[in-house]
Amino acid sequence: MARVEFRNVFKEYEDEKKGKFVAVSDSSFEIKDKEFVVFVGPSGCGKTTSLRMIAGLERQTSGDIVIGDRVVNQLHPKDRDIAMVFQDYALYPHMTIAENLAFGLKNLKRPKEEIERKVKEASTILGLEELLDRKPRELSGGQRQRVAVGRAIVRDPQVFLFDEPLSNLDAKLRVQMRVELAELHKRLGATIVYVTHDQVEAMTLGERIVVMNKGHIQQVASPAELYNKPSNMFVAGFIGSPAMNFMDAKIENGRVVVEGAQFTMPEAVTKGLKAYEGQSLVLGIRPEHIYGSDFTMNAPTDNKLTAHVTVLENLGAENLVYFKNGKRMITSRLNPETAIQVGAFKEFVLDMTKAHFFDPKTEARIIL
Amino acid sequence: MSSKLTPSRAIFLGLAVVTLLIWALITVIPLYWMFIGSFQDSMASASFQPQMLPDIWSTAPYDRFFNKTAAFRWLFNSLFVSAILTLTNLFFASMAGYAFAKLKFPGKNSIFWVLLSTMMIPTQVTLIPLYILVINTFNLADTYTAIILPALVGVGNIFLMKQYMSTLPTSLIHAARIDACSEFGIFWKIILPMAKPGLAVLAIFSFVAHWNDFFWPLLVTRSNDMRTIQVGLASFKFAESTDYGAIMAGATVGALPMVILFFSLQKYFLQGITIGAVKG
Numbered sequence: 001m002a003r004v005e006f007r008n009v010f011k012e013y014e015d016e017k018k019g020k021f022v023a024v025s026d027s028s029f030e031i032k033d034k035e036f037v038v039f040v041g042p043s044g045c046g047k048t049t050s051l052r053m054i055a056g057l058e059r060q061t062s063g064d065i066v067i068g069d070r071v072v073n074q075l076h077p078k079d080r081d082i083a084m085v086f087q088d089y090a091l092y093p094h095m096t097i098a099e100n101l102a103f104g105l106k107n108l109k110r111p112k113e114e115i116e117r118k119v120k121e122a123s124t125i126l127g128l129e130e131l132l133d134r135k136p137r138e139l140s141g142g143q144r145q146r147v148a149v150g151r152a153i154v155r156d157p158q159v160f161l162f163d164e165p166l167s168n169l170d171a172k173l174r175v176q177m178r179v180e181l182a183e184l185h186k187r188l189g190a191t192i193v194y195v196t197h198d199q200v201e202a203m204t205l206g207e208r209i210v211v212m213n214k215g216h217i218q219q220v221a222s223p224a225e226l227y228n229k230p231s232n233m234f235v236a237g238f239i240g241s242p243a244m245n246f247m248d249a250k251i252e253n254g255r256v257v258v259e260g261a262q263f264t265m266p267e268a269v270t271k272g273l274k275a276y277e278g279q280s281l282v283l284g285i286r287p288e289h290i291y292g293s294d295f296t297m298n299a300p301t302d303n304k305l306t307a308h309v310t311v312l313e314n315l316g317a318e319n320l321v322y323f324k325n326g327k328r329m330i331t332s333r334l335n336p337e338t339a340i341q342v343g344a345f346k347e348f349v350l351d352m353t354k355a356h357f358f359d360p361k362t363e364a365r366i367i368l
Numbered sequence: 369m370s371s372k373l374t375p376s377r378a379i380f381l382g383l384a385v386v387t388l389l390i391w392a393l394i395t396v397i398p399l400y401w402m403f404i405g406s407f408q409d410s411m412a413s414a415s416f417q418p419q420m421l422p423d424i425w426s427t428a429p430y431d432r433f434f435n436k437t438a439a440f441r442w443l444f445n446s447l448f449v450s451a452i453l454t455l456t457n458l459f460f461a462s463m464a465g466y467a468f469a470k471l472k473f474p475g476k477n478s479i480f481w482v483l484l485s486t487m488m489i490p491t492q493v494t495l496i497p498l499y500i501l502v503i504n505t506f507n508l509a510d511t512y513t514a515i516i517l518p519a520l521v522g523v524g525n526i527f528l529m530k531q532y533m534s535t536l537p538t539s540l541i542h543a544a545r546i547d548a549c550s551e552f553g554i555f556w557k558i559i560l561p562m563a564k565p566g567l568a569v570l571a572i573f574s575f576v577a578h579w580n581d582f583f584w585p586l587l588v589t590r591s592n593d594m595r596t597i598q599v600g601l602a603s604f605k606f607a608e609s610t611d612y613g614a615i616m617a618g619a620t621v622g623a624l625p626m627v628i629l630f631f632s633l634q635k636y637f638l639q640g641i642t643i644g645a646v647k648g
Contacts, residue, residue, distance in 0.1 A: 057542050078548035090543035094561040104547035151547075 002068035002081075002158040002191055004031040004054060009063035011049050011215075023049045025215040027063070031208075036185050036192045038206030040199055041238070045212040047195045051161050054193060056080050068158055078107075083152035084161040087168065089144045091136040097123075097147050098132040104155050115154075122150040125187070142173045149184070162194040166201065178204055199239050203227070211235050233282065233363040236356060242287045242320060242331045244356070249283040251276045256283055256352070259326040263303040263352050272368025273357070281366065284356035287320070287331040292338035293347035303350045312342050321346070402623070405616035406430065429613030430621075438592050439618065442600035446622075449515050449585070449596060450578040457574040458567055460521035465529025466559055470541055480530070483523050491583075499587055514588040515596070519578065525570055532566030533559065568636040576626055597622045 011024040024046040031037045039047035052058040053065060056077035064071050072080050083104075091100050098119055105115045123129050126146040136144055145165060152160055162181075166174045182205055185192055196202055202209050203223040211218040211226065211234070219231040223239075230236035236244045247258045254270045254277070256263040263283075265273060291299055307323035307330070319334045323346070332348060340346060357366040373381075404419065409426035433439050467473070468480050498518055508514035536559065544554045560567070582598040589595050595603070601618045604611045 052542075055542075055546060057545065077542075077546045082546065084543070084546050086539040086543060088537060088539050090537065090539035092540060092544075092558055103544075103549070107548040107550075107553070151543075155547075 003033045003035075003066075004159055004191065004193060005029070005064075005066040006050070007064040007066065009050075009053065009065060010061045011046070011053060011058065012061045022215050024053070024060070027215075027217055029210060029217060029220050031191060031193060034189050034191055036182075036194065036205060036207045038194045038196060038202040038209045039212060040196055040202035040206075040209055041212035041218075042197060044214070046215040047197075047210075047212050048163055050212070051084075051163055051193060051195045054080075054159070055082055055084050055161055081158040082161055083155040083157040083159075084163065085145075085148045085152050085165045087164040089136070089148040089168075091144060091147055091151075093136050096133050096135060097128060097139070100136065100147055101128075101132075101150050101154050104151065118154040118156070122153040125153065125184075126150045141169050142177065145169060145177060149181075153184075153188070158191065160188075160190050160192045162192065164196055165194075167196070167198070174201075181205060199241060203239070209239075211238060213238075229365070230284075230356065231365050233284070233358045236284050236358070236365075240286055242333065244284045244286050245290070245330045245332075246328060246358070247283045247285070247325050247330070248328070248360070249281050249357075251279055251281060253277075256281075256355075258283060258305070260307070261303070261305040263350065263355075265352050265355070269352070269355070269368050272366075276357075276366070280360055282358040282360050282363075284358060285350055285352075285354065287333040289351040289354040290330070290332035290334075291349045291351070292321075292332075292334050292340065293349050295335050295338040296349050297335065299349060299351040300353065301349050303352050305348045305350060306345055307348060309340060309342050309344060309346050312340055323348070399623070402616050402619050405612060406620045408613055408616075429611075429617035432611065432614040433617040433621065436614075437600065437603075437618075438595070439597075439600065439621070441593055442595050442597040443621070445512075445595065446579055446597040447625075449512060450575050452512075452516055453519050453578045454571050454574045456516070456520045457522060457525050458571055461525035461529045461570060462533075462560065462563060462567060463555065464521070464526045465531075465533045466555055468526070468530040469533035470536075470538060470559075483526060487523050487527075495583075495587070502588060509588060510590045510594050511588075512594075515585050518584070519581075522574070522577075525574060528570055528573075529563070529566060532563060532569075536562055565636065568633065572629060572633055572636055575629065579622075579626060 006027045006029050009024055009027040010022065013021045013023055015021050027046070027050060039050055041047050049058060053060050054067070056072065056075060060073070064073055066072065067080055067082065091097075092103065095103065101119045101122060102115050105118060119132075120129075123132060126149060128143070128146055128150055131139060131143060131147070136147065139147065145168075148165065165181075166177050169177060178201060181194075185205075194201075194205060196205075203226075206223060208220060208222055209226055210220045213234050218238075219226060219235045221229075221231075226235060226239045230239060230244075233246065237246070250257045251273050252262075254265075254273065256265060256273070264270075289299070291297060293301065293304060305325070307325060309321055309323050310329075311320075311322040313320040313322075314336065317336065319336050319338065319340060321332045321334050321338075321340055323330050323332070334340065357368065358364065359366055404422060406429050407425050407427070408419070408422040409424065409428040468476065502514050502517065503509045506514075506517075508517070540558055540562070541554055544558045549557065580598060581596070582602070585596045586599045586602070589599060592600075592603075597618070601615055601622065604615045604618070
């Protein structure tokens with residue numbers, strides 16, 4: 001297995017209509033040996049392009065890509081010692097499953113016995129033994145997905161690349177495959193780079209996550225750090241579901257003033273906010289840190305906000321309650337036992353120990 | 369879709385059936401005439417009157433066609449030329465189609481448009497320069513090469529294959545590239561097996577077109593032995609008389625491979641019409 005490194009990588013496309021388009025801009029990060037790293041971001045953020053550059057399917061405009069100890073800029077995909085699982089599985093439709101699994105090894109001219117042994121091993125790991133003589137079209141989505149993973153395993157590569165491999169599966173199967181992939185990572189001890197637009201997938205699978213937007217890396221951190229200390233409003237809004245709420249706030253006399261309420265902050269935060277006295281900030285608070293005043297789950301109750309409930313979504317295990325503060329819609333995730341009536345006023349409690357602050361201009365996190 | 373037969377739907381279906389029947393009749397009559405004519409012994413053109421059924425069934429026209437001419441040689445020539453051209457068109461058009469559909473190279477779009485624009489030039493315009501080139505410059509008169517060379521690959525066929533190849537998922541090419549497959553290996557082991565339906569259509573179209581080709585073989589062949597079946601048939605027509613019976617016999621024999629080909633590969637013919645229209 002091996003580490004992967006991006007050193008100031010740029011990727012520009014020449015579009016006939018739009019002109020020059022920067023897909024990846026000055027991207028630098030390191031993926032450690034045996035690490036499971038997830039690239040996450042909305043469509044067009046550059047995550048798949050980054051993955052394809054590691055694979056060698058796209059050539060970067062500038063910068064270096066390192067796999068193991070080698071700079072692989074000029075290397076053909078086959079010489080990079082990587083294997084990739086594609087979003088649409090990309091199984092060869094005219095070959096049997098066994099032939100699909102063996103195809104890469106045959107091209108590498110490995111001995112027949114070795115090919116047979118590896119195909120057998122991979123099919124045992126993934127439970128494909130019964131399917132080896134079938135064609136891909138005879139398999140279900142989940143089975144095809146396993147074959148695609150198997151095709152990567154038999155190669156025994158330095159790095160596994162996964163390009164949104166679960167997006168074509170139904171919700172139930174996706175959860176099942178997610179668990180299987182996590183187990184597979186433990187079992188293989190492989191370096192895995194995984195692309196997804198689904199932040200739940202990113203949070204559950206990734207040891208570290210690279211959050212991207214519009215070609216720029218926003219933050220590289222562990223799931224917990226992304227959740228607790230997002231480096232900017234984009235990461236704060238992208239990680240977590242429902243997304244973090246933002247409120248326009250002002251610091252007055254050491255207190256955080258939003259429309260219709262004033263909040264007292266913990267002492268350490270108040271100290272830090274002194275430098276911003278009189279300035280506008282963006283207050284960020286996650287839906288799970290807003291409670292109904294009658295069901296506060298032991299959160300501090302000194303910061304309250306009364307608002308008009310506009311929408312209530314009952315999800316069984318929780319209620320999502322929507323209300324407006326200024327121009328912004330706020331979501332709160334409440335215990336289903338909280339008394340809520342749509343159209344009525346409701347008193348909410350905001351846990352300010354969990355609050356985040358952002359610069360309204362740069363959208364960067366204000367570290368207090 | 370509802371299968372309920374409403375009165376308006378019944379009228380529509382009735383009209384459709386009648387129209388199609390008339391159309392089918394118009395299409396079949398010349399073939400029927402050809403078939404019946406081939407069993408009517410009428411040496412003289414003046415006496416050749418088409419009838420619903422011949423008064424006397426005679427195989428004399430077939431006898432004249434096969435024994436008084438180089439019919440077998442013509443049939444062989446047609447078969448040889450059509451087969452070679454089908455193979456070359458399959459080979460070159462599929463490679464070019466793949467390149468235009470899936471590979472990145474400088475000037476790809478410009479080259480493709482230049483190629484396509486040549487389709488808008490009528491054959492007659494290029495016929496004389498082509499003739500001079502093949503006959504005078506290359507000195508290829510009365511050879512198979514003269515018939516085959518200009519038709520090695522048709523732009524229409526490249527276009528057909530490009531359309532078909534475009535529907536194949538690019539991720540398979542990437543997967544094969546990562547699976548250490550060479551670029552030609554990708555084409556040979558991955559693309560071609562997947563393009564079989566497209567290739568079948570191309571093979572049929574190509575074979576039919578070259579089997580039926582008349583004008584170019586007529587121009588570049590001189591000896592009786594080098595004629596294809598279509599050119600050979602025309603040689604039955606003389607200034608003073610025409611042996612319609614033998615022509616009909618020859619036409620029947622000449623059409624037979626096409627009829628067999630069509631009915632056995634009907635599925636692919638229909639597929640050919642929809643290629644490029646539906647993403648599969």
